[in-house]
Amino acid sequence: RLGFVMLTNISESGLGTYAMEAVWSNLVALPETNVAKSNEPASDPSSEVGKYLLAEASINFDVEMKDGKLWLTVPGQPQYELENIGGRRYKMASAPPGYFVTFRPIKGKETETEMFLEQPRGNLVLVRVKADAAPDTKASTMASYDGPLKELLGAYEMKGRLIVEIKMADGKVSLVVPGQPAYPLVEKEKDKFSSPPLPDTYGVIIKRDAAGKVSGLVLKQPEGEFELTRVMETAVALTVDELLTKMIVANGGEQALRKHKSRVITAEMDFEHQGIKGIATISARAPNALTSHIEMMALGKKIGTIDEYFNGTEGGEVTSFSPGEIKAGKSLEDARISSDFYDVLNWKKLFKSIEIKRMSKVGDEDVFVVVKTPEKGNPVTDYISAKSFLLLRRDSIQTDNTSETSVPITEYFSDYRMVEGLMLPFKATTNIPNIGDVVVLVKTVKFDVDIPDATFRAPEKK
Structure with missing residues (x-):
């Protein structure tokens, strides 16, 4: 018998996942790649089609027939062909x-189906969600909706x-949480709502003030x-164009912003809830190359x-203590946008x-709350000071190709200083759900440094 114990002060720490993989890889050996097929005849694959909910992360996996x-489609990952190896069991062919x-049938609810996903990092159970009702033909904008x-x-x-929203999605009043699908709301009783795709342990309770007006809500979850x-x-007094003009001036002006072609920042980091310190070097080069190295x-x-990189077309992450990741889909598109050297000057592009x-x-x-929606990537919400017109907060979504999830990220920026004609934040505090707060304090900033192309490629793992 073999076991391990990991102590962490973050309940959702991903280190346990990586530690388990290290045990499998180095001490026990990886599972056999050639699995003998069962003699049990294959079931009808079309009967497995549907959406399956991973309740722990509130995301759906899609199973569909094609050719x-x-x-199987997992958010943020390529499609996996399911190769039948007997009965209702399948191998993920390209995984x-x-x-x-x-x-398999759900125990006690034999007419309903669940998916049992076996993986080296730990098994998961997903429940097939009930088919939604036919789409509502009502207009799907808040302005035109006039229902109860x-x-x-x-x-x-x-x-x-x-920040979550209750808004119209596909013609239905829905709860929208960053990084998750919209959840249509169904009123069970006055001010108490459920959502058909979710188990009964999830719900929304509306809170009202003394005058009976909606003042807030309570998200009910198993946790x-x-x-x-x-x-x-x-009411907002500015147009987007007017705000952009003021932001460009506040950051130093277009001429000063376009003057520089590269930048290297060194910083100290404090993973406050992990008991870990860090030293970071962040290198950027026009038009959209960015890399960071953290010790x-x-x-x-x-x-x-931890090394994260994007060279204008490709990107990824390499760590010394976990499997690396190649960015794809939304993750890659988000990297392309966040690596743009001229940032606010190119928002409209x-x-x-x-x-x-x-x-x-x-x-x-x-602050002005500005929502920026790209063609393919995740939306970004910026909070721009109404006094200085500098960025004070940013809400974004981090899509992880390895862990199969998207998580909301909140960043706060402060201690702005003028460096070679540009206003830069010398303090940033980032909140990541499975890590906690990470504080970054800038120590040095150098512009127009000659940065080799190799800096923006994946480093060799030692």
Whole structure:
């Protein structure tokens, strides 16, 4: 028998996953790649088609028939052909060794189906969601909707970080959480809602003030209940073009922004909830190449490195303590956008739409809430100071090709200083759900440094 224990102060830490893979790879050996087929006749693959919910991450996996074959689609990953090896069990043909899918009845609910996903990092169970009702033919915009749930439409915020919306999606009033599909809401009783794709352990409870107006909501989940406050809508006095003009001036002006062709930043990092420090070198080059190298320290000793890179067309991540990742799909598109050296000057080229949603606050400072939606990548929400017109906060979505999930990321920027004609934040605090807060303090900034092409390629793993 063999076991391991990992102590961490983050309940969702991904280190356990990597530690388990290290055990399999180095001590136990990977699962056999050649699995003998069962003598049990194959079932009808078309009966397995549908959406399967991974409740722990609130994401759907899609199973569909294409060209007579069964395929599995995992968010942020390529499609996997499912190769039948007997009965209702399938091998994920193009996946790494050890990945299998078995469809089976739910215990106690034999008429319903679940997916049992076997993988070296730990097995998962996904439940097939019930087919949605036919799409509503009503208009799907907040402005045109005039149904009984109109008063619920709007944004809701939890502790200054997570923002969710209740809005129209596919003609239905739905709860929209960053990085997840829209969840249509069905009222079970006054101010209590469920969503057909989710188990009964999930729900939304509407909160009202003394006057009976909607003041917030409570997200009910197996992990607990989370209260969010309604974000009050405020009239916006500026157009997008006017705001962009003020932002460009605040950041140093177009001439100063275009003057530079490369930049190298060194910084100190503090993974506050992990007990880890770091030293980072971040290199950028026009038009859209970006790389970062982080050396992680604990108890005064180097414990690992993280390298993330994008060279204008390709990107990925290499770490010394886990499998690497090649960016693809939304992950690659997000890297292309975030690596743009001239940033705000190119917003209209980088994003399909830019909208000032409302006024809000970051701390005590009034901000414009700007939602930027690209053609293919994830949307980005910026909070721009109404006083300085500098970026104070950014909400984005990180799509991970390896862990098969998308998570919301919140960044705060402060301590702006003028460096060679440009305003740069010398402090950034990033909140990542499975890591906690990461504080970055800039130490040096150098412009127009000669950076070799090799800097923006994947480093060799030692």
